[in-house]
Amino acid sequence: MANPKPAPSKLEITKLAATDIDAAITTIQLAFADDPFADWIYDRSKFSPKRNHASLTIRMKWGMRNGHIYVAHTPERKCAGVAMWVGPKPLDEKQTWDDWWQDWMLWFRQLGMNTRFGRGGLKVKRYYLWKESQSKLQSSVWTNPEGYWFCNILAIHPDCQGKGIGKALMNQVFDIADSEGVPCYLESSKLEPNVKIYEKMRFRFVKEVKCDDGDGVCTLFSMIRDAPGKGAEEESSSESSEGSGKDVDAVIDAVTP
Numbered sequence: 001m002a003n004p005k006p007a008p009s010k011l012e013i014t015k016l017a018a019t020d021i022d023a024a025i026t027t028i029q030l031a032f033a034d035d036p037f038a039d040w041i042y043d044r045s046k047f048s049p050k051r052n053h054a055s056l057t058i059r060m061k062w063g064m065r066n067g068h069i070y071v072a073h074t075p076e077r078k079c080a081g082v083a084m085w086v087g088p089k090p091l092d093e094k095q096t097w098d099d100w101w102q103d104w105m106l107w108f109r110q111l112g113m114n115t116r117f118g119r120g121g122l123k124v125k126r127y128y129l130w131k132e133s134q135s136k137l138q139s140s141v142w143t144n145p146e147g148y149w150f151c152n153i154l155a156i157h158p159d160c161q162g163k164g165i166g167k168a169l170m171n172q173v174f175d176i177a178d179s180e181g182v183p184c185y186l187e188s189s190k191l192e193p194n195v196k197i198y199e200k201m202r203f204r205f206v207k208e209v210k211c212d213d214g215d216g217v218c219t220l221f222s223m224i225r226d227a228p229g230k231g232a233e234e235e236s237s238s239e240s241s242e243g244s245g246k247d248v249d250a251v252i253d254a255v256t257p
């Protein structure tokens with residue numbers, strides 16, 4: 001694997017381009033190397049980085065068309081961090097034909113990948129248990145009729161964590177969500193330190209769910225970031241919303257990975 005370490009130079013945040021995908025995936029794989037969810041859903045002794053790379057490539061291509069993916073990178077496009085979001089959909093909205101078609105395309109591509117690479121250590125029973133638990137969790141905590149901005153990947157290169165890059169990446173969507181008056185949502189399998197980190201971004205913990213197949217448990221912590229003026233935790237909102245917008249410049253100068 002080529003050394004993806006971003007050089008100590010300026011970072012910028014842009015939408016993911018097709019040419020950024022490989023570097024973004026390397027950053028994701030490094031950031032999630034000790035992730036509790038990944039440890040639970042994969043048999044690490046059989047884990048195939050190649051298959052995982054193929055799976056994430058499919059996911060990124062889907063996200064470029066159907067979601068919003070931001071990357072923090074150096075001028076040489078070395079990737080310091082990546083955030084993938086899916087935009088809000090009204091809770092009562094029926095799936096459109098285009099969404100339906102895109103889901104099928106995703107499914108066929110994943111089938112092709114499984115045929116080529118096998119499961120690469122993925123514990124299939126646990127995968128379906130997670131999907132079911134996630135769906136129940138979201139049904140129980142998603143109450144905003146206009147839906148939620150859903151952050152389903154956030155990964156900062158291990159050499160770049162704790163330098164404000166995660167927050168700067170998230171601010172790209174927080175600004176949009178706040179102006180629309182729509183809340184944001186995420187799930188983390190890491191209580192410490194992630195819940196605290198997300199609280200700094202004005203998320204609040206809402207519920208935890210245990211995915212337990214009798215042989216191992218993975219806990220998902222779900223968090224919501226209310227839109228300004230609509231939150232359950234309105235008093236704390238002024239503290240972090242002021243960070244939106246200004247953070248990218250601060251990060252550009254602060255990062256010396």
Ligand SMILES: CC(C)(COP(=O)(O)OP(=O)(O)OC[C@H]1O[C@@H](n2cnc3c(N)ncnc32)[C@H](O)[C@@H]1OP(=O)(O)O)[C@@H](O)C(=O)NCCC(=O)NCCS
Binds near residue numbers: 032
């Ligand atoms: C979790 C993660 C995305 C956060 O991104 P980051 O760039 O490291 O976080 P930031 O530097 O932007 O920090 C945001 C805030 O959290 C605080 N923070 C950062 N690391 C912290 C820690 N270990 N403990 C407590 N607070 C912390 C920062 O001080 C900052 O607060 P401030 O706004 O008051 O200054 C990143 O660490 C990561 O990729 N971790 C591994 C993969 C992962 O867990 N991804 C998330 C899956 S849900």
